[in-house]
Amino acid sequence: MTTMLYKRIVQAVKGLRLRSGCPKTNGIGRSHIAPEMNPSESFLEQEEEEDSKWSNLPPELLLDIIQRVEADQIDWPSRRDVIVCASVCKSWRECTMETVQTPEHSGSITFPISLMQPAPRGTPIQCFIKRDRATSTYRLYLGLTPAMSSRTSKLLLAAKRSKRATRTDFLISLSGHDFSSKSNKLVGKLKSNFLGTKFAICESQQVSSSSKKKKKLQPARVSMSKVGNISYELNIIQSRGPRRMKCAFDKIPMSAIKEGGIAPTPTKFQCPDTGSELEEPLVLRNKSPRWHEQLQCWCLNFKGRVTVASVKNFQLVASPEPYQDISDEEQDRVILQFGKMGKDFFSMDYCYPLSAYQAFAICLSSFDTKPVCE
Incomplete structure (x- = not known):
């Protein structure tokens, strides 16, 4: 039962990423970017409702989901699912950042900041x-x-x-x-x-x-x-x-x-x-x-x-x-x-x-x- 729920949630999160117009990588260094859209008010309300639904997950369940995704998706491009989890909402992002370890301890490069962090000891x-x-x-x-x-x-x-x-x-x-x-x-x-x-x-x-001017964002x-x-x-x-x-x-x-x-x-x-x-x-x-x-x-x-x-x-x-x-x-x-x-x-x-x-x-x-x- 828990495994089936986990799979359904991961699939739903991937669906959120596709609907939000995130870039889909295909091939070495190439990205197909979705064009910008002017969403209607009903679509915005639907997004807010979905965000609220995901952000209200019990902390224990959310942690279990993130840990499973992080453990299952070790290599790229499948590790992109970890990035997807971090982009759902604020609570998911915070949980993902706390769960994912640095390259020194995990041996994996996940977020862009991983490129500025030390590599593992012994294993290049x-x-x-x-x-x-x-x-x-x-x-x-x-x-x-x-x-x-x-x-x-x-x-x-x-x-x-x-x-x-x-x-x-x-x-x-x-x-x-x-x-x-x-x-x-x-x-x-x-x-x-x-x-x-x-x-x-x-x-x-x-x-x-x-600058002390607060009206203009410099x-x-x-x-x-x-x-x-x-x-x-x-x-x-x-x-x-x-x-x-x-x-x-x-x-x-x-x-x-x-x-x-x-x-x-x-x-x-x-x-x-x-x-x-x-x-x-x-x-x-x-x-x-x-x-x-x-x-x-x-x-x-x-x-x-x-x-x-x-x-x-x-x-x-x-x-x-x-x-x-x-x-x-x-x-x-x-x-x-x-x-x-x-x-x-x-x-x-x-x-x-x-x-x-x-x-x-x-x-x-x-x-x-x-x-x-x-």
Whole structure:
């Protein structure tokens, strides 16, 4: 009886989503958007009546429904049902947000804020990046490979490369097509220096307006706050070897990679940054490859996730100071790996304490031209 009631409620909730004109995703990064409508008063009254009906469910029954949906729908696109539950009404949204765990504990990416939260410990979240040379855009999808994920891949983030006179910018957005600096979908930016050897990872932050006029609603200004740095070592004498890089994150402590260590886990977007820089921030370096005599090339063990040799391929591990007491096992653990799988397709696997956004920003830096580093 309980199972039948659960199924009927879930089907009814899905019906609410379809009637409300929510976008229906079909294929990689494509959405079919329903046109805007001017509903009649009777339709509005019907919606209000339905919302009231759903919001008045007993808390115990509501919690049971959300927990079942969250447990059953683990992978995308079926996990969209969890988002549907959060969009029914305020009580459903609050219950869903309390039930769904962060990627660190669940291993799943559910809400957009999950992209700014650390990945699980030990088990990497596997993604791939698709490069579009014609439009200079890079799209990050959740999945093993384009072939295996097929049309079920979930678009996580997208970036657009913008060349300026003295630097290159990568605008990072939740949308695959909206990269406007005034858009609320813009989550951050990657900025380079003139040579393409140093990069700053920035996150968007809302700055509340100080205007005292209450009659006019003024849009909140968006500023960029630096959260990390990436640097590539110069190779002026053109010695043999891959690129050498280092990454430092101002808000993640080095102790986060230890067992029981804690990394910041934001709960909402665009919060003003009130914290100060850490005395011992997390520093990552690329893992040194070994020279293979038979193949006559530098090699790393990507465990089958990289199939094409490229100067862009890398693995990042922790680079602590001797006094920081980090074990050899923790220093050897790969936190982020990136490599070429085919023409314009690259794998990206990341672990705790990095988030999808931070890992994506690091990988984007590898696409910029670096003649003085190779």
